[in-house]
Amino acid sequence: MTISRRKFLILGAVTATAFAMPPFISLKAYAANLEQPAMSKVTINVNGKPRALEVDNRTTLLDALREHLQLTGTKKGCDHGQCGACTVIADGRRINSCLTLAVMHQGSKITTIEGLGSPEKLHPMQAAFIKHDGYQCGYCTPGQICSAVAVLEEIRQGIPSHASPSLTEPPRLIASELQERMSGNICRCGAYSNIIEAITDVAQASA
Numbered sequence: 001m002t003i004s005r006r007k008f009l010i011l012g013a014v015t016a017t018a019f020a021m022p023p024f025i026s027l028k029a030y031a032a033n034l035e036q037p038a039m040s041k042v043t044i045n046v047n048g049k050p051r052a053l054e055v056d057n058r059t060t061l062l063d064a065l066r067e068h069l070q071l072t073g074t075k076k077g078c079d080h081g082q083c084g085a086c087t088v089i090a091d092g093r094r095i096n097s098c099l100t101l102a103v104m105h106q107g108s109k110i111t112t113i114e115g116l117g118s119p120e121k122l123h124p125m126q127a128a129f130i131k132h133d134g135y136q137c138g139y140c141t142p143g144q145i146c147s148a149v150a151v152l153e154e155i156r157q158g159i160p161s162h163a164s165p166s167l168t169e170p171p172r173l174i175a176s177e178l179q180e181r182m183s184g185n186i187c188r189c190g191a192y193s194n195i196i197e198a199i200t201d202v203a204q205a206s207a
Helices: 005-020 027-035 061-068 124-131 141-156 175-181 192-206
Strands: 039-046 049-056 087-090 093-096 109-111
Touching: 049 061, 061 087, 087 141, 093 141, 124 141, 124 192, 141 175, 141 192, 175 192
Parallel strands: 039 109
Antiparallel strands: 039 049, 087 093, 087 109
């Protein structure tokens, strides 16, 4: 019986794979595990309301907000923590929601762009962005606004940045300070100067 070269190569590959696999692993069991991901129940306070979720342990906070809670104001940009479009405020601090898992936020207080204001009653930062034209395409705007709100709170608390001239004196409300603190939020349309004007306007009004 003669075997063609093609059949010989296929037979060799299948045989090698069979010997390489550990005897205690079956393809059927492996497939079953893939079909049943580990799930967890988590309750997160989102925009002032407790939300109970059951999510795959690998679900990011960003996907939990967008896909499970339909809070699509928070945007998925790079999905690698490099653009800031997914910025939300977690327990008073701004974070990139694409870099953290939903199961890590049991009991956390999360504020998204939907929780800052409404069309009927805008948050002062939202109103300032409109006034100073701090957006163009608008895709990065929710993250920019959430980050800006958190930035002013950081300054009020006296938390220094890399641009702060002193680690002991309160940070100054100047353009270079705001630019450094907002550097993690990318605006591909280039509305940076208008964004700084909007933040400055809110800071001066609240002062």
